[in-house]
Amino acid sequence: MKTDTTTGAAISFDNVGKAFPKKGGGSVMALDDISLSVEPGTITGIIGRSGAGKSTLLRMVNGLEKPTSGKVTVAGRDVGAATGAGLREIRREVGMIFQHFNLLASRTVYENVALPLEISGTPSREIRKRVDDLVARVGLEDFRNRYPAELSGGQKQRVGVARALATQPKVLLSDEATSALDPETTQTVLELLADINRDLGLTILLITHEMAVVRDIASHVAVIEDGKIVEDGSTYDIFTDPRHPTTKSFLSGVTGVTLPQFIARDLTETRPKGPSREVMRITFVGDNATDPLLAKMSTELGLQVNILAGAVEEIGPRPFGNLLISVEADRAEEARNFLEHNQQRTEVLGYVG
Incomplete structure (x- = not known):
């Protein structure tokens, strides 16, 4: 051509x-x-x-x-x-x-x-x-x-x-x-x-x-x-x-990235006083996309992880997944460091009391 x-x-x-x-x-x-x-x-x-x-x-x-x-x-x-x-x-x-x-x-x-x-x-x-x-x-x-x-x-x-x-x-x-x-x-x-x-x-x-x-x-x-x-x-x-x-808005209808309404209703941008949990999105990509990283993180760090929504699928021949989770706000940075050390992307969405 x-x-x-x-x-x-x-x-x-x-x-x-x-x-x-x-x-x-x-x-x-x-x-x-x-x-x-x-x-x-x-x-x-x-x-x-x-x-x-x-x-x-x-x-x-x-x-x-x-x-x-x-x-x-x-x-x-x-x-x-x-x-x-x-x-x-x-x-x-x-x-x-x-x-x-x-x-x-x-x-x-x-x-x-x-x-x-x-x-x-x-x-x-x-x-x-x-x-x-x-x-x-x-x-x-x-x-x-x-x-x-x-x-x-x-x-x-x-x-x-x-x-x-x-x-x-x-x-x-x-x-x-x-x-x-x-x-x-x-x-x-x-x-x-x-x-x-x-x-x-x-x-x-x-x-x-x-x-x-x-x-x-x-x-x-x-x-x-x-x-x-x-x-x-x-x-x-x-x-x-x-x-x-705009791209994020289009993607909210696919790949399990939409927050359940009962969580979205109570989500705040700033961390509230008292006990709270950080809500984050994890994008699983690359060679570790299908690894049981959350189970490994829970075991190694002793963290309680609440899975809110998610899906794992393929784009072309390559797997990727999106998970929405919440963890104790006091230890959220520790969780993010663990995930990013394993080549996964994280994004803080907000906090719930």
Whole structure:
């Protein structure tokens, strides 16, 4: 794949801004000084709340939106500056999967997948071969002559994936592709995207508001808030050591990091007078992520540890866990020193009486 000669990125956003005009004059900034590189062959997730600017960012990759400032490049070519045949060529290299499928009701599965090839003037014999291959890849051979109304949501999205691959793109964009699906179907679509990424070496850029989707499929993640990238990096690093409050908020719904309500109600930032317990989060990472460190700490230090919440899971091939615990406040520093000596991260959340 031809990549950007300065960054080596399949997709790059260089100081990108986007302003939309407001009724009555003036403008509103949808994106503000965005800089981000998406490396070839990776799956990168853009996560943000509704209105954060993630859809606008995605639409710049295929030229549906043009930046007000800065530059967006795909395979080394400036998308915002491209017009006519140049823009059409870029769009052939960028496939798109939509949240609500966008299938034509009057066309069969086969005909929906074939549509981009018909538009681009591909010969009929080549269309047949490519569509047959794609329908088989997404597991819909038995449904090739069915219409969208006869398909489940997951099957419709598989048609959408096949159609997005029809022009043999270098980049695949996913616009909330699983948000209209149930959890089980979501997992099968994510597995399909992971297979495509692995088998075809396709670069995938997906936007979502679900951190679990990022956890399950993305190697890299960027968090967008109010039109700005507030945090980005490898998925493992972001999950195990989030820095920005928005990232921490997204993570609170996964990986067992939410405090039980009866603890959160009584939590104080400062240590109260009298007997109290310190509440801390432990992030278990690295080679010791699955070791029984709490049991070892209790035995060696004689500490009573109260486990409040937690989970151990995997990000890619690497295990990590989050535990919320409380220990006697008088000995909390001793506990933290023990854990950090064993390469685990700790964070003081507050105190309870």
